[in-house]
Amino acid sequence: MYLQETVEKLVPDIEINEIQLNAHLPISPEKYEQFKKQTEIDEIMQRLKKTTEDGWPQKKELPEEIKLYWQVKNEITCIDNLMYKGLKLIIPERLRKEMLQLIHETHMGIVKCKTRAIEFMCWPGMMSDIQDIVEKCDTCAVNNKEPMITSKLPDRPSSKQAADLLNQRRTLFANS
Template sequence: MDEDVFVIDEDQITEFSARKVAVATRWDKLLCQVLRAMNSNWPNPIEKKLEPFHKRESELAIENGCMFWGSKMVIPKELQSAVLCELHEGNPGMTKMKNLARTRVLLPNMDREIEETVRKCLHCQDQRSEAAQAPVHSWEFPAKPWNRLHIDFAGHNDFHWKVIIDARTKWPELLL
């Protein structure tokens, strides 16, 4: 029988240690309930706050007192701000922070928290690349019917039509 074992490399964790995460997990009210449910039976009916964990119950594991969802460490509430700070170290920007977080940790409302962290950071805002604004082009009204046409395809299953609409009169034509 193959077993998956997740090892926490404490040399890579700077702000917090695996031991600190394990202690915080035991003291976190929600994670404590999840741990109890994992070790015995899940309550029936499932409380709303436990639903996300219950849906993934076959993917949850405990290693050295730390909870994992697959290969991602579930971060207790007490340490979430520290994890966000560590992810934000070096001001990598929103996309890199999200990608890094998605591969390593599980935080509730992770995307929203990262977006808020980046929005509050002046350095990140200065480094943010602005998307080029496309110039607005309004179409000129055609002088005569059939001068400008709008063409598209429409259909369902095996039936396909070419739809042509005159821009001036809005007259539709369907071609099989």
């Protein structure tokens, strides 16, 4: 004897139609539309979308540009015509240079630029692209050579307090 499958809704008043995956992205509506448009015209993004929707074949059957996503294939989704790897937006080819400039505009060095980028976005080779742009930057080269200024340790707790007023977070995807 088999149990019948339950077909009733457990919570009939609540329907979940879509996941708001983009709610965490610091992105303006205009920039969001730009990402959608660039994703729609990017051949690689469209092949990735089709591969994700149709199912992943064997790695050897994939085009070279899609093989780059093979290791993370289970994390890739398409929502509202944008491609995501987990919660990170996969940046279309034409917008990568602009994103690199936004990531690097504070000249905070390789580690901070990488940390800033991996919060919200990704593309194959992003870390090496960030490293290249920072290493070629004259401003970053000068900033990295400044010695660390040490100060005398305070004699008692709270006798010396400080705040870093210049280290402010900026929205990565805000209109420029």
